[in-house]
């Protein structure tokens with residue numbers, strides 16, 4: 001089976017991390033986020049992939065080249081201006097080699113999922129569907145596409161990002177399309193799969209089916225989700241064939257250093273050449289390459305960008321620090337705060353109010 005990877009988005013919700021790197025290439029447990037999906041697709045029998053790129057397209061070629069490193073064949077279709085999810089699928093289809101009746105796997109580029117691709121394909125074939133969507137259950141469907149289904153799995157509606165979703169069953173961002181359905185998507189303009197193509201196919205009475213599986217699933221589109229995905233890969237709550245060497249809830253990459261009296265755990269990645277000083281505490285966090293957490297600092301559920309420096313005694317909880325930033329001693333940053341790359345926060349500049 002051939003696959004199209006949707007990797008052209010700007011990843012705005014993950015700024016500032018995505019200012020320099022597209023979301024699917026952010027390092028997660030030691031490899032680009034996308035690599036976890038690529039190896040799962042390969043294990044399910046996918047050999048040839050078309051990357052639908054736009055934002056910082058050349059970085060994908062640098063990271064994956066022709067795919068041979070991963071035992072895959074990868075080709076690239078780049079949109080000068082982003083064409084939307086379905087426009088991107090249509091544009092990438094020019095590089096497919098299969099016939100009109102062949103199934104084409106389409107994947108959002110920011111998903112960690114352990115669902116059974118074979119079973120999804122089997123369901124697609126059995127129903128002779130135009131499209132079969134992987135559906136999963138979430139607590140709050142407002143950030144996703146809500147997809148109610150009939151008892152036989154037939155999709156009844158597609159309601160993208162509604163304040164009042166009709167169900168908690170959502171589009172998990174992994175589709176199998178009949179090739180001829182892709183060829184019907186209008187060419188050369190912006191088209192949304194979620195707002196235009198799926199509702200249009202349903203209105204036309206096309207057989208769209210849901211494949212429901214509640215396996216591990218996460219959309220890594222926000223800082224909180226990014227931290228959760230990375231820590232789940234390190235603790236083993238999510239298994240990926242490309243994660244190796246994690247021990248006691250810590251993944252230490254080449255040249256990383258953790259001082260003897262530091263406490264590091266809860267699914268933390270310490271990037272290449274990153275350092276954690278004496279008596280520092282780092283929990284469920286991601287330290288990108290070269291990041292430094294000095295002595296006595298505390299970092300919880302946070303992402304520390306490349307070569308950023310967290311000075312002695314600073315406290316960080318649920319925050320994102322951009323590449324090369326310095327957080328001076330004694331600062332206390334919490335609750336979704338984001339520091340832009342290169343910023344130098346003076347000592348004691350920000351404190352969190354405990355009175356609120």
Ligand code: GDD
Nearest residue numbers: 006007008009052082083084088108109144145171173219
């Ligand atoms: N090539 C290309 N061109 N790719 C795009 C474009 C584009 O114009 N726009 C978005 N993408 C890619 C993104 O890079 C990402 O990998 C994928 O399409 C989905 O975009 P997101 O921005 O992550 O969408 P979302 O998370 O808000 O919602 C989507 O995913 C949810 C599941 O995670 C929707 O498909 C929802 O219905 C779904 O529930």
Ligand code: MG
Nearest residue numbers: 110219220221
């Ligand atoms: Mg997403």
